[in-house]
Amino acid sequence: MGLKVSLVVSDLAGGGVVRAFLLGQVLKKLNYEVEVVGFNFGKELYAIPPTSMSVFSLPGSKYPELFKQIPLILKKIDGDIIYAVKPKPTSFGVALIKRLFKHRPLILDMDDWELSWYGGDEWKYEFSLKNLYRDIFKKDGLLKYADHPLYIKWTEKLVFQADAITIDTEFLKNRFGGIYLPNGKDTEMFDPHKYNPTISKERYHLSEYRILMFPGAPRPHKGVEDVLMALEKLNQPDLRLVIVGGSPYDDYDDKLMQQWGRWIIKLPRCSVETMPEVLAAADIVVVPQRDSLAARAQFPLKLTDGMAMAKPVLTTKVGDIPEILGGTGYLVEPNSPDQIAQQIEYIFHNLSAANEKGKQARERCITYYSVDSMSAVLSNLIASLQLK
Structure with missing residues (x-):
């Protein structure tokens, strides 16, 4: 087995895990060891992982309890390459923290525009002392939730910090740049x-x-x-x-x-x-x-x-x-x-x-749109990172 890749997922109970498992299949085809690491903010995994895929899941919680759990996730991100799935605090944010201490190449994958779920560029947080107090200190304050759009907006501003970005649509490429890596399929399995x-x-x-x-x-x-x-x-x-x-x-x-x-x-x-x-x-x-x-x-x-x-x-x-x-x-x-x-x-x-x-x-x-065509793209991308 070659080098190890840590795929960091924002929420293993969310749809992003399907893309993570696909990326894992591609990386394993390239002979990388792969582990999927992430919080689980639901009751179970969103999707059943491939039988050969190693998955580390840690129950997620709201802030401030989540701050205590982040060090546990950081310990599990031990790959030679860090691959964050979605520009969210619990994936890309955590991966950026890991890179501060371990200078590993960091790739960011984007398969959605996360802010689109909230209205895109039209969304704004109404800053006021009253709103901040309510959203931070009340029992169900909105800013206690890891995926609040305010945090996503902040995290999206950091995407340029990644060593490389992979995207799967022209929409995302036009907005964020990056290398086109479509949602392919294992066409030998799907035959x-x-x-x-x-x-x-x-x-x-x-x-x-x-x-x-x-x-x-x-x-x-x-x-x-x-x-x-x-x-x-x-x-x-x-x-x-x-x-x-x-x-x-x-x-x-x-x-x-x-x-x-x-x-x-x-x-x-x-x-x-x-x-x-x-x-x-x-x-x-x-x-x-x-x-x-x-x-x-x-x-x-x-x-x-x-x-x-x-x-x-x-x-x-x-x-x-x-x-x-x-x-x-x-x-x-x-x-x-x-x-x-x-x-x-x-x-x-x-x-x-x-x-x-x-x-x-x-x-x-x-x-x-096969795993083979994805493998060629990802192989070239990772080779360019290792040459730096």
């Missing part, structure tokens, strides 16, 4: 030839349905409601939307079930090794992003899920999505259930052509 769709449908009790699959955690900006409205409009009893994993953040899944439960089948979350078998059961993979600031800054991981498995991908014209697909999927306008409904009908009426387009999507994924 449709290794799985039988009929057997997968039987295993997950989906045989009687035509399956649209959303292999992720629904959130309002991800547009799952638009697909459900499209299914309501089509009103065809053999159509179902399969949601894999669900959202760990709140009760959004329950709200979807209450309104559109007749169209939804929920499957439990699964490991990355199991996901290809689940995806094999899909007839169409849907990635219906809505046009929001957060969505424009993202590279949806679910795109390469569908592409790698040679599935017809139905998605929206948001952010980098049209460029990522490069004509190998089906695009509609965002927030357009009627267009989604039309495309669902079109795909099923022309399924042979749609599956052929899925094969083209897989070839594109292998060329541009």
Whole structure:
């Protein structure tokens, strides 16, 4: 085994851990020893780690208790290279502290614009003695929380302190600079030839349905409601939307079930090794992003899920999505259930052509969005750091 990389994650109960596990897969392919290190501000890990991935998780808390826990995390960040995932105080902030004492190369990865969740540049903290007292000293004061947007805003101003930055969208590149490192996929693991769709449908009790699959955690900006409205409009009893994993953040899944439960089948979350078998059961993979600031800054991981498995991908014209697909999927306008409904009908009426387009999507994924293509980028980046 070669040098060690410490991947520092802001919250192992948050979505950033999926990107961390992907980066870990790429680094292990390059023969680095990898350990994922981070706080866990929830009840469990957001995603099941790959079986070969070492993960150190420390329960997170609010300030000021968190200050006592930071030294414990710092001790675990012992890699020859520090790779912070997201410009947050509990990842990049902690990594900067570590570099003060151990002069190790520090890379920052950004797969979201974190402030976009709060309104972007429009967000401002109203400084006043009253607000500061309330937010610092009250029991549930907002500034006791590690991911308060004020702290994120401060941390984003420090991104230039990283020795290198990796990003996954043009939006982030234009805003922060950095090296483009897309959300790729292990196309050897995600290989449709290794799985039988009929057997997968039987295993997950989906045989009687035509399956649209959303292999992720629904959130309002991800547009799952638009697909459900499209299914309501089509009103065809053999159509179902399969949601894999669900959202760990709140009760959004329950709200979807209450309104559109007749169209939804929920499957439990699964490991990355199991996901290809689940995806094999899909007839169409849907990635219906809505046009929001957060969505424009993202590279949806679910795109390469569908592409790698040679599935017809139905998605929206948001952010980098049209460029990522490069004509190998089906695009509609965002927030357009009627267009989604039309495309669902079109795909099923022309399924042979749609599956052929899925094969083209897989070839594109292998060329541009595979773990191998990510490895080449990251290998060159790390080599340049070690030469300094």
